[in-house]
Amino acid sequence: MASTASASTTDIPKDAEEASVLSSISLQNLTILEAWDAENDTPEYITFYHVTKDEEVYFGQSTKKKREMTIEDYRNALCRIDDSEIYPEVPADTKLKIAHHDAGEPIYIKRPGLESYETTKGTDFARNALLDEVLIMEQISQTPHPNIIRYHGCYTRRGRITAIVLQRHEYTLVQYAQNPGFKNIDIDEFLKALESAVAYLHAIGLAHNDINPYNIMLKENDAPVLIDFGSCQPFGRQLRSAGTPGWCAEPFSTSEKEHDIYPLRKLKTWLLKPE
Secondary structure, three states: OOOOOOOOHHHOOOOHHHHHHHHOOOHHHOEEEEEEEOOOOEEEEEEEEEEOOOOOEEEEEEOOOHHHOOHHHHHHHOEEOOHHHHOOEOOOOOOOOEOOOOOOOOEEEEOOOHHHHHHHOOOOHHHHHHHHHHHHHHHHOOOOOOOEOOEEEEEEEOOEEEEEEEEOOOOEHHHHOOOHHHHHOOHHHHHHHHHHHHHHHHHOOEEOOOOOHHHEEEOOOOOEEEOOOOOOEEOOOEOOOOOOOOOOOOOOOEOOOHHHHHHHHHHHHHHHOOO
């Protein structure tokens, strides 16, 4: 079912209920991100957001430096994002797995593109990307693979999908490379497990399209877990985003199994000498 037209954050007035939410916001329940100017090695601007218990999202942006911001500055800049801009409608023709809020184990809640919302607001990008990934995770989870991130389901509110709920792991491969235990990884077994996960995807007609050390996590036994299926699509499908610089042979815009082969080969070299 198609979503309604996008709405700007400024289209929603700050009523009494919203004012109450904003007054309860503190630095402890606010996610703050800095956009960095790589050329000058200085912060360019900051973005920040808050998600309520009812999955309502408040987003703000400022050119002030993070250390100059007061809690009142944050509260005054925050505006509610309309659900229709970032949350896709629950498809009428698809039965989704609904995640419990008390999963009984550590979980990771993946929300719709809030880390880069300032670059996509006013568009349907975040909404459609979330729906695409949910549908892919629903397909993959029909036959769970031990080296693919476990999908608990999704959260829904007000007839819309609001988040993907996944099993939480402690380290990405990049992070674990700084850990003394990294040198104990059995590279052959590690790659064999990862190749098994990719072969499973290919067998059901999917390519991941963004394999790199940031998208691989580790279980307690140092086995790999493939994550981030935002670029995973059936072979030949046009992609919204694809590949990570340095981990693809060339730029691409469609989903193909070849896009997974190159990073798997490169990963063997990277594991010997992480960079």
